[in-house]
Amino acid sequence: TQALSIRGLKKVYHNGFEALKGIDLDVEQGDFFALLGPNGAGKSTTLGIVSSLVNKSAGSVKILGVDIDQDFSKAKRALGVVPQEFNFNQFEKVYDIVVCQAGYYGIPRVEAKQRAEHYLKELGLWDKRHSAARMLSGGMKRRLMIARALVHDPKILILDEPTAGVDIELRRSMWEFMKKINAQGTTIILTTHYLEEAENLCRNIAIIDKGEIVQNTNMKSLLQQL
Numbered sequence: 001t002q003a004l005s006i007r008g009l010k011k012v013y014h015n016g017f018e019a020l021k022g023i024d025l026d027v028e029q030g031d032f033f034a035l036l037g038p039n040g041a042g043k044s045t046t047l048g049i050v051s052s053l054v055n056k057s058a059g060s061v062k063i064l065g066v067d068i069d070q071d072f073s074k075a076k077r078a079l080g081v082v083p084q085e086f087n088f089n090q091f092e093k094v095y096d097i098v099v100c101q102a103g104y105y106g107i108p109r110v111e112a113k114q115r116a117e118h119y120l121k122e123l124g125l126w127d128k129r130h131s132a133a134r135m136l137s138g139g140m141k142r143r144l145m146i147a148r149a150l151v152h153d154p155k156i157l158i159l160d161e162p163t164a165g166v167d168i169e170l171r172r173s174m175w176e177f178m179k180k181i182n183a184q185g186t187t188i189i190l191t192t193h194y195l196e197e198a199e200n201l202c203r204n205i206a207i208i209d210k211g212e213i214v215q216n217t218n219m220k221s222l223l224q225q226l
C-alpha cells in the first residue's frame, strides 16, 4: 500500500476560486517527498485536505490504503501534521503542549511524558520545557510543532513549509533531523517553494502550479532535466 494516494482531488473555495483542479498523487511508504511550487499553487490546500483541516470538493484521498471518508480516525493516527500557522495555545508551557497532545491519542500519562522528553531533547527544546510557548523564537515554535506532531509516533509526517522564515543554520539542523526521522522509517511529505530544500532532502517530487501537477518524478531525473 501507498503511504498516500490521491485521485482527482478538487477544491473550490466558497468564493468560487478553484485551488485544485483534479490532482493525482502517490507517495510510497518510507519516501521523503516534496510538493514544490510557487506561492498560491495549492500546496497548503492539498496538505490541508489530507490532514482533514480543509474540506475537499471532489476526489479521493487514501492514507495507508484507508479512505479518509471511510475511516478518518484510523488515517489520523497514521499522520503527524505540522501546519504553517502556529496553532498551539501560546500561554501554555512547552512540555504541557506535547504531553497533552499525546493524551488525545490515548497514550498513557507515563509514556506520554517519556515521549515528550525524548522529542523535546531531540529538537533542542528540553531547556525551554517550562517556558510558555509565546516566549519561544519562531524557529523554536516551529520545532515545538514538530515535537507535538511526532509524539504519537505517526507513520507519516506532513510538514507545510517547515523552514519558512527559519535562518540557514537552523534550517540545516532541521534538515538533518528530518533525514534522521526518515531513516528510522517515517514517511515524510513536505511542501516547499525552495528547490534547494527539495534537492537536499527528497527522493521524489511533484511540482504543482495553479492547482495542477505539472511534474511528478524522482529528484535525480528532475535535476538532470534542469
Ligand code: ADP
Residues within 6 Å of the ligand: 012, 013, 014, 015, 054, 055
Ligand atoms: P472552505 O471552503 O474550506 O469552507 P472558506 O472558503 O470558508 O473555506 O474559507 C476558510 C477561511 O479562509 C475563511 O475564514 C476565509 O476568510 C479564509 N480565506 C479566504 N480567502 C483566502 C485566501 N485567498 N487565502 C487564505 N485564506 C483565505
Ligand code: ADP
Residues within 6 Å of the ligand: 013, 014, 015, 017, 019, 037, 038, 039, 040, 041, 042, 043, 044, 045, 046
Ligand atoms: P500554496 O500553499 O501553494 O501557497 P494555497 O493552497 O495556500 O497555496 O492556496 C492556493 C490558492 O487558493 C491561492 O490562490 C489562495 O489565495 C487560494 N485560497 C486559499 N485559501 C482560500 C480560501 N479559504 N478561500 C479562497 N481562496 C483561498
